[in-house]
Amino acid sequence: MATWPFGGVVETAERVGRGEVSAEEVARASLSAIEAENGELGAYVAVAGEAMLREARELDRRRARGEALGPLAGVPVGIKDALCTRGLPTTCASRVLGAGTARPWSPPYDATVVARLRAAGALVAGKCNMDEFAMGSSTETGAYGPARHPLDRARTAGGSSGGSAVSVAAAMTPAALGSDTGGSIRQPASFTGVVGVKPTYGRVSRYGLVAFASSLDQVGPFASDVRGAARVLGAIAGHDALDSTSLDAPVDDYEAACGRGVEGLRVGVPEEYFPAELAAEVAGPVRAALASLERAGARLCPIKLPFTRHAVAAYYIIAPAEASSNLARFDGVRYGLREPGRDLASLYGATRARGFGLEVRRRIMIGTYALSAGYYDAYYLKAQKVRTLIRRDFEAAFREVDLIAAPTAPTVAFRLGEKLDDPLTMYLNDVFTLPASLAGIAALSVPAGRAGGEAPLPVGLQLMAPPLGEATLFRAAGACEAAARAVAS
């Protein structure tokens, strides 16, 4: 696979900061990698192009004047198409926001995370492909067609933030932003062999993230290495007055944590994440990564998270219920697509039937049903109570251990189209990422190696920590990465 020519995020920013390479040169490298590969891989649905070069030249002028450029100086970053970007289309890969038309929605403001990236010196490379409204696990339900796995184009890169993962895996950018509602950063990171972080619920502002399921959504970084992910998270994390759910807690030094090691850390290994039928090609690399943590000084402790088995059912009530409410705003009046109607109700009905794709319609229907009179208690309220039990599982576990390690996904990257007509099978692929989402805790996926026959595919190790425990995640992820590099060299 291609490698980014300037090192990782940290090396790129430092070289630009020192003037060893110009931001314009870096931007051009990113744009030519996108131009060369995007037709095949479908990572980007809009490319910043000339606007990115203008921003890069402005950075170079500032450096020439002796100004400090920030911790992400000249680092190109792909932005999931669910995050608002002023001057660049934002469609959530949906026809209802004009995806694939001459007039895609163009937001009048930047999401807070995008504004913070720009303030840190990063360059917005473009908008990354996704499942429509982030509903999917394979980046193939959107209006732009699928994103493809860089190692095998017949396979998915995962989803829903598949375009962001491919941007990093195919070295179009050293970092990207995604959003994770039930695994949409961690699973594509696992499938493509990059680092992906789902921060604690509330750690990162959601202002300007098009809402899917508001009690679960969280923005986070992808990067080609652990320190790069830590640096990007450090730049976007922290309280935002524009998001009342964002936490007013200090942001730890994530980058320093990456090199701190795992001596004495207690790592819980939950038996529910290693069922007898778990694919050997996943279990092998994950167990090897656990052994490397143990050699680095961590103590592995068997634990139980008994309500794991109900996470898929609880999630596929709660997330669609919240989505059916959030997506009510797409009605053909204020933005995007409008289908004509003789009255308001038929205008709404026609716009929404034509504007939303199949999976989004399916989830709106499940959610509307679960919230409707007579069913609310049986489905939605019941799922919220089970969510409490899942949270308690983690609270009990974290009294005994500092973090939890498990596979990120039950499989390696599957074939495009394989699960598309079988929604329940697609949903079950999220089985290992949903519990941390429902509990709101911090989690990430770090590469655990590759497995499987002649063309081995990446496997991710998922690390989970208590709320605001991101620094602990980076300690363990840094140790895994160091061990893998020692083996490789």
Add this chain to the structure above:
Amino acid sequence: MTHASETAPASAAAPLTRDEVAHVARLARLGLDDDELGRLTAELGMILSYVRQLDEVDTEGVEPTTSLFVPGAPLREDGARAGLDRDEVLGQAPRPLEGGFGVPGFVEG
């Protein structure tokens, strides 16, 4: 995997009727055609049969998680701040009309 599809109750084979699906589609303002109503009746039935496994979980006395309680989520100052530029917002609307959003008439008269 660790899911519990085997525990979905047998009585849930057809948990949803086509009329119910049509009713939900009206609530959701989705103008669906007959083919799609048929397909969704089958698919939603399958999904609901699966999620009904939650019936087996004893949640007696368990509080629902309505939002994640994370201490420290502060209230913002209740002060005025600038909104978005009206012309810029209307420039993105499918049918701007006299400084607002144009819609079909809905007042009988």
